[in-house]
Amino acid sequence: MQRHLLLVGGGHAHVEVLRQFAAKPLPGWRLTLLTREAMSPYSGMLPGVIAGLYREEQALIDVRALAARAGAEAVIDRATGIDLVAKRVHRAGGESRPFDLLSLDTGATPDxxxxxxxxxxxxxxxxxxxxxxxxxxxxxxxxxxxxxxxxxxxxxxxxxxxxxxxxxxxxxxxxxxxxxxxxxxxxxxxxxxxxxxxxxxxxxxxxxxxxxxxxxxxxxxxxxxxxxxxxxxxxAAAPAWLAETGLERDRAGFLRIDERLRCIGRTDIFAAGDCTSFDPQPLPKAGVYAVRQGPVLAGNLRAAAEGRALRPYRPQEDWLVLLSLGDRRAIGTRNGIVMGGRAAWWLKDWIDRRFMARYQGP
CATH class of the missing domain: 3.50.50.60 (FAD/NAD(P)-binding domain)
Known part of the structure; x- marks a missing residue:
């Protein structure tokens, strides 16, 4: 009988999991994606969409198509809770879904x-x-x-x-x-x-x-x-439904995870992105962390499925921040160095397009 890996949420970390499993399937496992929306936006390009610099579709990842390439079933619905004993995820629009391995990347809600x-x-x-x-x-x-x-x-x-x-x-x-x-x-x-x-x-x-x-x-x-x-x-605020999971949360309600991106106290449940609180050290709610967590999460889910050792996620201490000014100019900063103008926009545009190219198309 096939075992079941269930991904809840179509955030930046999970699209990388899907991409990697499309490139290298996991024998003996079936894969399901449960997500609210079929189209997952890339936060780095949303200001450009608002400014009219990009069409909406340029900033959207078709997670249903990405799931299909990974051989995964895509369920467009909202998770509402988890039964940790029965190992099932409850959802708003149908029967709960079982899991052997579970990963959560549902993002945050407005504060x-x-x-x-x-x-x-x-x-x-x-x-x-x-x-x-x-x-x-x-x-x-x-x-x-x-x-x-x-x-x-x-x-x-x-x-x-x-x-x-x-x-x-x-x-x-x-x-x-x-x-x-x-x-x-x-x-x-x-x-x-x-x-x-x-x-x-x-x-x-x-x-x-x-x-x-x-x-x-x-x-x-x-x-x-x-x-x-x-x-x-x-x-950001923690999604209210996380209170119905029985998983360890911090004072603000975010899921506590360890350095291997496992929910505290569990070896079968992982989480990444804005819905989490990284126990080893506080991290800002920034998309760059979910993006960098994606490859570690994909590797650790595969390792957990195969009974191998997991590797730690090491957050970067500093990263390049590029702020769009809305008119094909940008301001960037890293390690105290500040740059600006059209060259900064060109760099941001190139980084964003390269990121999206990994997940769009065949």
Missing amino acids: TARVPGAAQHALPLKPIDALLPRLRATLDAAPARIGVVGAGAAGVEVALALRARLPASSVTLVAGVAGVLAGFPDKARARVAAALAARHVEIHQGEDVAEVVAEGLVFPRGAPLALDAVLWATG
Whole structure:
């Protein structure tokens, strides 16, 4: 009888697992992908899609086609819980699915619960697999006043992308107490601040948002900010359904994993990407980690299936960050070195296209 490897979620790590299993099938095992969406977006290209630099399909991975190349069954549905004793994953639209090995890469959800009104009146950037259909209506409506709450890398790129796509609209980046690109090198922050000013993106900082209302944003002390549309780009929250898994989670609700990407206390369940909390050291919720975890996860799932030793995942201490400015220019930074202009955009475009080429097509 064949044993069963079940992948839940079509995130950046799991598309690499599918690619590797397509290249080298696992004898004696059947493979199933359970995912919410048939098309998985690559987060690195989404600002370019918003700016109109890419067509939507250029930033989407057809995970159903990728699963077919790996000989896997693709089930388009949402996981709702796990029975650890029976070793089955519950789902919203049908019978639960059994597993011998399980891997979770479902991403995160928007962190809207802390701010009243955010869930009702703001458009969250996460989960990214549901972003484009919801954002399309906003772009088509071309609201006169748009606010982007959260001034990390994602918020900055989205604000600049909206400014490029909707030149007649005013765009305000709401940076809060932390300011723009907190934690980035000072030189990079200065270059980005200059780019925002040159492109007429307004910055509202010094106070965090107290409430989101239909008319815009409310602050603890300052005047309200009138807006016609609000995008939410603050930190990620753990998917609520993870509480129904019985697996070890951190205080924020993310799945605790060890250095071999196994869920704590389990040898048969792995996880990667934004839904996880890496026990050896805290890691930011950034797509680069899921991408780098992909090859380790694929190798360890194969090793676990074959009864071989697993290898550890070693997070990179620094990496090249390339921020799209929305107009075929970019700003990049690594190890304190800052670069910018069309050459930085060309490099980002080349990296992103090369990444997508691994998963698109036959």
